[in-house]
Amino acid sequence: MPDAPFRRLALIGIGLIGSSLARAAKEKGGIADEVVATARSAATRDTVRRLGIVDRVEDTAAAAVAGADCVMLCAPVGAFADIAAAIAPHLARDAVLTDVGSTKGSVIRDVGPYVPDHAHFVPGHPIAGTEHSGPEAGFATLFEGRYAILTPPPGTDEAAVAKVATLWRNAGSMVEIMEPQHHDKVFAIVSHLPHLIAFTICGTADDLEEESRQAVLRFAASGFRDFTRIAASDPEMWRDVFLNNREALLEMAQRFTEDMTAMARAVRWGDASYIEDKIARGRRIRRRLIELRQA
Amino acid sequence: MPDAPFRRLALIGIGLIGSSLARAAKEKGGIADEVVATARSAATRDTVRRLGIVDRVEDTAAAAVAGADCVMLCAPVGAFADIAAAIAPHLARDAVLTDVGSTKGSVIRDVGPYVPDHAHFVPGHPIAGTEHSGPEAGFATLFEGRYAILTPPPGTDEAAVAKVATLWRNAGSMVEIMEPQHHDKVFAIVSHLPHLIAFTICGTADDLEEESRQAVLRFAASGFRDFTRIAASDPEMWRDVFLNNREALLEMAQRFTEDMTAMARAVRWGDASYIEDKIARGRRIRRRLIELRQA
Ligand SMILES: NC(=O)c1ccc[n+]([C@@H]2O[C@H](COP(=O)([O-])OP(=O)(O)OC[C@H]3O[C@@H](n4cnc5c(N)ncnc54)[C@H](OP(=O)(O)O)[C@@H]3O)[C@@H](O)[C@H]2O)c1
Ligand SMILES: NC(=O)c1ccc[n+]([C@@H]2O[C@H](COP(=O)([O-])OP(=O)(O)OC[C@H]3O[C@@H](n4cnc5c(N)ncnc54)[C@H](OP(=O)(O)O)[C@@H]3O)[C@@H](O)[C@H]2O)c1
Structure with missing residues (x-):
């Protein structure tokens, strides 16, 4: 030892x-x-x-x-x-x-x-x-x-x-x-915002009427399940994290919400190339993670 | 056979x-x-x-x-x-x-x-x-x-x-x-919206300045990584899915964005019990998935 x-x-x-x-x-x-x-x-x-x-x-x-x-x-x-x-x-x-x-x-x-x-x-x-x-x-x-x-x-x-x-x-x-400020900004996007999103979408699903809610549980494997895994974490710990990284988290949540709005707008108006570009960026990031052995 | x-x-x-x-x-x-x-x-x-x-x-x-x-x-x-x-x-x-x-x-x-x-x-x-x-x-x-x-x-x-x-x-x-309509609604929430969110947050991270972007890749294991996995999918397929389930997807995206806004507001104003309630719902859904062996 x-x-x-x-x-x-x-x-x-x-x-x-x-x-x-x-x-x-x-x-x-x-x-x-x-x-x-x-x-x-x-x-x-x-x-x-x-x-x-x-x-x-x-x-x-x-x-x-x-x-x-x-x-x-x-x-x-x-x-x-x-x-x-x-x-x-x-x-x-x-x-x-x-x-x-x-x-x-x-x-x-x-x-x-x-x-x-x-x-x-x-x-x-x-x-x-x-x-x-x-x-x-x-x-x-x-x-x-x-x-x-x-x-x-x-x-x-x-x-x-x-x-x-x-x-x-x-x-x-x-x-x-x-630097503590850099730490808080980075973890707002890599960890705190993903958790906030995961908790939120679980709530969105839970608000559906009964018939759809049953189906959500049944067909969760299609993507939703990956979000529920990170939503299984301790409520007290995460409440404290959100409230104690408020500024950086709200800044990232704001950026994300703007990006979601732009994405929804592209879906509404059929802007295929905008959507493809965003998807391609997601893949690129995934590929870099695999290269860095962080995937 | x-x-x-x-x-x-x-x-x-x-x-x-x-x-x-x-x-x-x-x-x-x-x-x-x-x-x-x-x-x-x-x-x-x-x-x-x-x-x-x-x-x-x-x-x-x-x-x-x-x-x-x-x-x-x-x-x-x-x-x-x-x-x-x-x-x-x-x-x-x-x-x-x-x-x-x-x-x-x-x-x-x-x-x-x-x-x-x-x-x-x-x-x-x-x-x-x-x-x-x-x-x-x-x-x-x-x-x-x-x-x-x-x-x-x-x-x-x-x-x-x-x-x-x-x-x-x-x-x-x-x-x-x-029913096809029920199918499209259920998959809008269990699959299409999670993918839309995953692609979007990858874009949000990719828009950060260089120093933070490097750190995002490095510390991705903290939650972000789970989102990039589902964001690795084929751009053409997903573009087509989004554009061909437009109505149900926009409806779910709208509900989700409202819920994100409410969650961000709770973080801003320190509404601990609202946040805890949402987190607890996430855990409950996760538990039900485990019971149903869909986790
Ligand atoms: N879990 C993660 O993924 C993770 C990763 C990195 C860092 N962290 C950080 O690590 C810390 C602990 O997280 P954890 O996952 O180990 O949490 P945990 O499993 O829920 O354990 C928390 C511990 O803190 C004790 N505690 C709570 N309030 C206390 C108080 N007022 N005085 C003394 N002890 C108190 C709890 O005691 P009782 O059981 O008696 O309540 C329990 O022993 C948090 O600050 C979290 O942000 C967590
Ligand atoms: N992947 C999933 O998770 C999943 C799950 C359930 C259902 N689906 C559905 O299954 C279908 C196929 O998905 P996949 O994942 O198998 O996609 P994929 O691996 O990308 O394969 C798509 C196939 O379709 C061919 N193709 C594309 N455009 C065509 C056209 N105009 N005429 C004839 N062939 C064409 C492609 O040929 P080239 O290689 O020559 O382009 C390729 O052989 C999609 O409708 C998707 O929504 C996918």
Whole structure:
């Protein structure tokens, strides 16, 4: 097992992402010598104890962070401000505070002000996940071959950034440094807007009268099904993502809606070449993804 | 091998769908004793000859239909009117004319008027496909466990309908009879609108400035990728589908755009419970698909 960059890692929230990292720490090593966790509900804390995937489960975030040299927020991003307020007084000297939240501007806004001078704040986002949630859904290989993005504010201690990068590399990820604004814009289009669309079209289908709704379920394989897979994700997590990447998401949703309107207009007026051009662009992007082995 | 309902099947157009049926006829049987095919281009006709998946390749549709007791249109639906005009004078007595087009109202509109009194018209749509096209993309098992929908106009010869149904059952499909209008509405939401959205969002991403576009390709796994898969399909086929299910597609696109606007508004104004409700509906639909084993 590779040397771990941290002695004790505290996971605040331990669902799909947190439990996958805990499992990686045990099975692959190179993450932290000891892993402590807490979750909001007693039920989840009991599940985690039963699963035996961490060394210790604490009832409060304050207790979990005591003595930890790395604290990782693994709850929905909407909970980060309250969690930061609760843990700030208990952070050890030179502790590294990081997170796995899907939005980065909001995390810097919500958590940054609470970080004491004696700690280091390294926001992060592992680009890995499934449509399942909770600690039983996690697995040790989730981060293998996937990107992990870090968005450290200017002036962040370089040693702290390097340690968080080592943690993710040892979990199997490729680490990238990005500006938080660029991160939020890119993920608005590659992830947040597709999820918003998927949830929306499920609602559109659900509003049809009964007979059509039955047929939708029956013939879903024709394309709709691919949208429902990504619409199966956790409501609380996605609500928080949408509300915490509001500006970039609304900007992309606006562009998309304009493009949908133009496409519908081309269908209405029989503008075949406009439609063909859009379809051809879709294929081109698909081909590039295949070339880049991201398909 | 089961008894075949037809002696000679003529495929007009032989890409993904036509070549899959030709392969099923050879490998599974129960389709037709002999399969003849034609395609628009000499290149495709040569490919089909080389593949050896049909008994005979003809250079014209008129030659292909001569002596066939079943003629199946397997070209993009926009070509159907011209094809129908070209083959009508050559259709044998009691020949069954069917098709695999993804739209049904337009096929009845475009083909119906050309069908001579001595032939039988049984419009059809196998609910099977991949994002690949052309005769090399086909495979004999494509239709197994999938639905095949027939939309015979009132008064269609029942023996003709039964024979087409037998053909699809022997290819491995479950046969359903539907009203063409209901078919077009259901497929507008389960298939045509998802494809329209997928093509559109690829265009939206492709319009971003260079730096973001690179990042989109890199981080596509986060959701965008699922949309590009369905956007990889044949431009000509989809252009024709959109233009030939115009009314139902525009109606569904309009409902969807309204729902997107409402969702964007909820994001803008922080209406958490509206967003959660929509997400929960998406999950519910996903769960029902899993129960119905359609996920
Ligand atoms: N899933 C993905 O695809 C993905 C990918 C990359 C990043 N992320 C990010 O990773 C984070 C976690 O996502 P996940 O998929 O692991 O979610 P999850 O499976 O739903 O788990 C969330 C965890 O956070 C806990 N939690 C919720 N509110 C809390 C609070 N106020 N205080 C302490 N703990 C709290 C939950 O405890 P209870 O069970 O007791 O509620 C649970 O342990 C989110 O910020 C998300 O944006 C997710
Ligand atoms: N792909 C799917 O997912 C799917 C599913 C269900 C139904 N369908 C329907 O099935 C039909 C065929 O789709 P496909 O995926 O098999 O398409 P494809 O792979 O692109 O093949 C189309 C075939 O039609 C031929 N063709 C085109 N224009 C023609 C014309 N004017 N006269 C004669 N032949 C012509 C093409 O010949 P060239 O190669 O020479 O151009 C080719 O052989 C379409 O109506 C589509 O709506 C498709």
